[in-house]
Amino acid sequence: MKIKKVILLCPFVYLISSYQxxxxxxxxxxxxxxxxxxxxxNTTVVPLERPIELGYQEFYTREEALEIxxxxxxxxxxxxxxxxxxxxxxDDYGLSREQTDVVxxxxxxxxxxxxxxxxxxxxxxxxxxxxxxxxxxxxxxxDSAQSRxxxxxxxxxxxxxxxxxxxxxxxxxxxxxxxxxxVIITEMIHDARVIPMRTSAPESAxxxxxxxxxxxxxxxxxxxxxxxxxxGRLNAWGTKAEMSTSAKVVERLRRNSExxxxxxxxxxxxxxxxxxxxxxYPMLATTPPxxxxxxxxxxxxxxxxxxxxxxxxVK
Amino acid sequence: xxxxNLKRLSLVGFLPFIIMNxxxxxxxxxxxxxxxxxxxxxxxxxTKVEMINxxxxxxLEVKNDEGENEDWMVEGGSPNxxxxxxxxxxxxxxxxxxxxxxxxxxxxxxxxxxRTITFSDGTPLFFGGTxxxx
Numbered sequence: 001m002k003i004k005k006v007i008l009l010c011p012f013v014y015l016i017s018s019y020q021x022x023x024x025x026x027x028x029x030x031x032x033x034x035x036x037x038x039x040x041x042n043t044t045v046v047p048l049e050r051p052i053e054l055g056y057q058e059f060y061t062r063e064e065a066l067e068i069x070x071x072x073x074x075x076x077x078x079x080x081x082x083x084x085x086x087x088x089x090x091d092d093y094g095l096s097r098e099q100t101d102v103v104x105x106x107x108x109x110x111x112x113x114x115x116x117x118x119x120x121x122x123x124x125x126x127x128x129x130x131x132x133x134x135x136x137x138x139x140x141x142x143d144s145a146q147s148r149x150x151x152x153x154x155x156x157x158x159x160x161x162x163x164x165x166x167x168x169x170x171x172x173x174x175x176x177x178x179x180x181x182x183v184i185i186t187e188m189i190h191d192a193r194v195i196p197m198r199t200s201a202p203e204s205a206x207x208x209x210x211x212x213x214x215x216x217x218x219x220x221x222x223x224x225x226x227x228x229x230x231x232g233r234l235n236a237w238g239t240k241a242e243m244s245t246s247a248k249v250v251e252r253l254r255r256n257s258e259x260x261x262x263x264x265x266x267x268x269x270x271x272x273x274x275x276x277x278x279x280x281y282p283m284l285a286t287t288p289p290x291x292x293x294x295x296x297x298x299x300x301x302x303x304x305x306x307x308x309x310x311x312x313x314v315k
Numbered sequence: 316x317x318x319x320n321l322k323r324l325s326l327v328g329f330l331p332f333i334i335m336n337x338x339x340x341x342x343x344x345x346x347x348x349x350x351x352x353x354x355x356x357x358x359x360x361x362t363k364v365e366m367i368n369x370x371x372x373x374x375l376e377v378k379n380d381e382g383e384n385e386d387w388m389v390e391g392g393s394p395n396x397x398x399x400x401x402x403x404x405x406x407x408x409x410x411x412x413x414x415x416x417x418x419x420x421x422x423x424x425x426x427x428x429x430r431t432i433t434f435s436d437g438t439p440l441f442f443g444g445t446x447x448x449x
Contacts (some may be wrong), residue, residue, distance in 0.1 A: 081354070086346045086418045088429055091442055093371070093392030094400050099442065142347070152344075154369070170395050187395065189369075291395040298367030301390070304348040308421030 021136045026221050026255050029177055034255050036182070038173045040099045041286040042164065042263070043171040045072040046078035048279070050109030050117030058117070072097065076309050093168040103284040110165070110279040113266065119238040125197040129241040135150070137240075142309035145302060152302055154295035156234060160186045161252045162193070162227045162249040166281070174281075174290050175253075182216055182223065191292040195225055205229035206244055225251040236272045244271040259285040296305045348390075349428045353419040358435055359387060361411045364404035366394040373407065373429065375415070389415050389429040402441055413440065 027035040045068060052055075060068065078085040090096045108167070109117035140147050151157045159167040170188040175184075185192045195214040196202055205213035205228050213229040227249045236243040247269035256262045266278035346426070358374030371391040379385050397403070412435035417427035432440050 014416060081351065083346045083351050085430060086349050086351050088370075088391045089431060092429075092432065092440065093394075094396035094402070094442060095392050099396070164434075168405065170393060188393070262419065287399075291398050293368045293393070293395060295369050298365060299369060300372065300388075301345075301348055301370060304420060304424075304426065305344060307424065308348050308350075311422035 017089045027258065029179075031179050033177065033179070033218065034223070035177070036223060036253055036255060036261060039172065039174050039286050039288040039290065040261060040283040041103060041172045042166045042281060042283045043097065043100055043102050043169075044095065044110075044166045044281060044298075045069055045102060046105060046107050046281065047112045048165065049119060050111065052118070054108050054117070056115055056117075057108055058072065058112070060108055064107065065104060065106050069102065087180055087223065090169065097168075100169065100171075100286060101286050102284055105282050107281070110281050111277060112280055113278040114275060120273040120277050122239055122241070123270070123272060123274060126236070126239055126241040126272045130239045133235075133240040142306060145306065148302060150234065150303065152299075152305070154189060154299050156191070157189050158234065158237070160189070160191050160211065161265075162214065162225070162251055163267060164212060164251070164263065165280075172286055172290055174288075182225075185290060187290040188293045189295045201226070202229060208232060210234060212247075212249070219252075221254060223253045225253070227251075236269060237267075241272055244298065245271050246271070256282065345428055348416040348420065349426075350421045351418060351440065352420075353423075354417070355419045355427050356414075356416045357387070358412060358414045361407055361409055361413060362386070363409070364407050366397070366404045368393055371397075373413070373432070375413065385425055387415075387425045388429065389417060389427050389432065391429045391432065397441060407440060411435075 008297055016128055029035050029037070039171055041108065078087070080090075094100075111117045111119070114120055124157060137147075142148070145153065151158070157167070159165040159171075164173065164184070166185070167188060172187040174185040174187075175182065176185070180197055182195045182197065183192055191211065195216045197217060198215045199217050200215070202213055202215055205215075207213070207229060208231045209229055210231050210233075212227040212231075214225050214227040216225040218224070228247070230243055230245055230247050232242055232245040234243055235241065236247075247267070249268075250266045252262075252264040254262045261283040262280065263283055264278065264280040266276055267273075268276040357375075357377050359377035361373060361425075362376050363374035365372040365374070371394045373389045373391065375387045375389060377385045377387050397406075414433050414435055414437075415427060415429055415431075417430040420426040434440065
């Protein structure tokens with residue numbers, strides 16, 4: 001069945017359904033693998049975690065989803081003189097969701113495991129570590145460039161994963177394929193995962209890396225990517241505690257139609273969470289190219305934040 | 316040692332990375348860089364446009380109350396979405412007069428976040444979805 005694209009509210013918002021049957025003709029590379037290569041967006045209004053009040057409700061009705069989208073894409077004006085107002089307006093720069101391709105599915109959360117759509121309980125050691133980091137940050141968070149978060153330092157943004165997760169804007173990625181490798185490039189902040197096609201971990205997985213070391217194989221028409229060898233320095237989701245070097249992420253990508261990929265993932269790190277967790281969402285084909293996000297090139301904000309802190313100290 | 320106010324901001328500024336389904340996303344804590352207590356409004360001539368990530372910057376020559384010229388820098392959003400819709404730094408010609416409403420840097424430097432920016436006749440710079448405060 002052909003996937004329908006419905007233009008909703010404005011030209012940039014699309015409704016797609018990821019729950020329709022897979023198209024009969026999976027596009028393929030010249031060497032016969034399912035074709036994932038292309039430019040994709042995962043911008044969405046679906047939150048990572050399900051609102052608590054929804055309990056085990058996995059899906060909205062179509063009407064409910066449309067209403068949520070309608071209210072979410074409307075940019076809210078911030079109130080003069082409030083901290084929230086100390087910011088450029090997203091819609092002045094084409095960064096509001098009403099100016100962007102939005103991929104809507106009917107899910108109430110990206111998380112599907114556990115069943116309540118919420119991150120599992122943190123371990124006692126993760127809570128203790130997070131509290132410790134909160135205290136360090138409160139006392140020394142602006143001491144130097146090295147005490148600032150990795151995102152502000154243009155080193156790594158958490159949504160780049162793995163797993164890949166949507167971010168509020170520039171939530172675009174490019175996939176490239178050869179028979180031997182798959183490359184996933186995220187626009188923001190311009191990192192590329194070069195993933196060899198193999199069935200066991202490469203030797204490089206023994207070397208800790210920001211995004212771990214990934215390898216992939218095909219299960220039918222689904223690309224299965226496994227990743228281990230994380231740095232132990234990036235915070236895990238929902239806590240400031242660092243995801244451990246022994247964490248493992250499994251991602252599954254399946255071309256669902258000419259213009260959609262279904263993306264699923266599972267994450268496990270027993271040092272952080274009491275149980276594995278995972279989720280799924282659709283990606284929508286988007287117009288190329290990705291634009292370079294040379295974060296270091298113009299990161300005046302890092303220096304300016306430290307200037308601001310020094311100014312506060314002498315008051 | 317820093318103020319407790321700034322400590323709170325350091326936490327607030329990075330919530331967007333954890334809570335992805337909110338409208339405000341930022342690369343860094345803007346309220347740590349600029350002061351909510353220092354709103355500024357001025358008009359100046361564009362001398363340089365930097366369409367660079369993580370944030371664009373517009374440089375302006377502004378005449379102050381004493382009639383002296385000051386060089387201001389105004390911070391805006393990531394340029395990637397502008398590029399995607401065909402907008403480049405040439406969309407703001409050098410020599411253009413623009414109006415800025417924003418908040419000044421905490422250290423008193425001639426830098427501001429461009430909360431709202433328009434050409435001097437009120438025409439929106441790019442998309443113009445914002446309103447000036449009443």
